[in-house]
Structure formats: C-alpha cells, structure tokens
Amino acid sequence: xxxxxxxxxxxxxxxxxxxxxxxxxxxxxxxxxxxxxxxxxxxxxxxxxxxxxxxxxxxxxxxxxxxxxxxxxxxxxxxxxxxxxxxxxxxxxxxxxxxxxxxxxxxxxxxxxxxxxxxxxxxxxxxxxxxxxxxxxxxxxxxxxxxxxxxxxxxxxxxxxxxxxxxxxxxxxxxxxxxxxxxxxxxxxxxxxxxxxxxxxxxxxxxxxxxxxxxxxxxxxxxxxxxxxxxxxxxxxxxxxxxxxxxxxxxxxxxxxxxx
Numbered sequence: 457x458x459x460x461x462x463x464x465x466x467x468x469x470x471x472x473x474x475x476x477x478x479x480x481x482x483x484x485x486x487x488x489x490x491x492x493x494x495x496x497x498x499x500x501x502x503x504x505x506x507x508x509x510x511x512x513x514x515x516x517x518x519x520x521x522x523x524x525x526x527x528x529x530x531x532x533x534x535x536x537x538x539x540x541x542x543x544x545x546x547x548x549x550x551x552x553x554x555x556x557x558x559x560x561x562x563x564x565x566x567x568x569x570x571x572x573x574x575x576x577x578x579x580x581x582x583x584x585x586x587x588x589x590x591x592x593x594x595x596x597x598x599x600x601x602x603x604x605x606x607x608x609x610x611x612x613x614x615x616x617x618x619x620x621x622x623x624x625x626x627x628x629x630x631x632x633x634x635x636x637x638x639x640x641x642x643x644x645x646x647x648x649x650x651x652x653x654x655x656x657x658x659x660x661x662x663x664x665x666x667x668x669x670x671x672x673x674x675x676x677x678x679x680x681x682x683x684x685x686x687x688x689x690x691x692x693x694x695x696x697x698x699x700x701x702x703x704x705x706x707x708x709x710x711x712x713x714x715x716x
Contacts, residue, residue, distance in 0.1 A: 547664025
C-alpha cells in the first residue's frame, strides 16, 4: 500500500545535526528536479525580499520564512515526519505509533511537496516554505515542473498494490495515476454527515485518523474494494463509487459527525 499525503503549511523547526543530503532522499529519480527548485528558491530568497514574499504568497507576518529558505543547505535536517505539523499530522501522530506501525509508515507514506516533489516520512529535510502553487521566475509553475520526473518515478513507487490518495487538490496535479495504477487507486473525501459538505478541519483530521488506524491495525488491503471493507471494519462509515470504466480511480466518501 502506498499512501499519498499533502504536506503542511506549518512546519517544525529544522534540526541541529547533519545538513540536507539531496542524494540520500528517497525516489532518486527526482534528485535533479529537486536540485533545480532548491537552487532557484535559495537564489530568490537571498535577493529582493519583497519579490520573494510575493512569489511565495507570504503574508507580512510570515516574512521571516524567506530567510529560512536561504539556509536550506546548511541547517540541520530532521525526518519529514517530524517536520510536517498541522491538523492531519497531529491526528496521525507518528511519534506515538508502536515500532511495527512506524516501520509500516516508513514504507507506505509519501508526502508531496513543492520543493522536494515527494518524500518518505523518514527522509531527512530542513524546515522550508514553498508550496506546490508557487510559480518560480525561472522554473515556472512547480506543479508543471514536477509532472515529468514524477511520471517516471511514481509508478515504480506505487508497486502493484493499493494507492490511497489523500492529497489536497493543489498537489494532485503533480502526479495523476494513470492506466492500471489508477484502477487500484482510491481517493477519499471526508464529509460532515449532517450537511454532506467538506469541512476543512473534519477533512484533515479524519484523513490523519484513517492513516493512523490502518498503520496501527497492520492493515494491508490489496485494492480499493478491500480498503472499503477494512475501513468499515475499523469503524468508519464509508460510501463508495466504483469507477465506471477501467483505468480510473475509486471515489470514497467517509462520513463523520464530529472529530475527537
């Protein structure tokens, strides 16, 4: 099983130990594309601060994030699972999983990123600010920048099992499963049951809880149909729309009343 996650806007501080080693990150086929973004981002943020703030879409209160981006090669790196914070990652709470569940997380979780393309939760990265929606002056839109290298690297990462796609819309454009891989992909929408509407907090927190439940239970559904049954066994209310034709993803709705 491969689980595709969005990153978080908020991030924990960088570490104090060994600095970033691009070549050590998972999915080595993305290394050159990562280097290109890293180099241009650092150059942008070392220059005109106001231009950098505009390009990165930062508010005045987040101006300090620009300086952070100039130090990405020198500050200490930490596992990505410790860097990403926010509602989804709080609900997932990787640190409190038992040893076996943490091993499963290291194998199955893939976090998408405007800067790194995608990383495993064990990959060591510094704290940064660069969303997938950014358009860098030289490289252009990052979503488009990542499509070609992702198309080469991600099918291999997906293997021959279930792909559980929990990404937000900003990150789905960087890689869209196609053909046989799409047929074993399931997307999840979380709906507030009384209103049948997507509510951001319910959506993020419930997706974090779903991943945690699967990891903690040692669940390994072979495909989307088995995932539906597994989630129901774990206590989730799930409605499913099977694909109308081959080569398209399954669409799952998880209904929630409240998040604890």
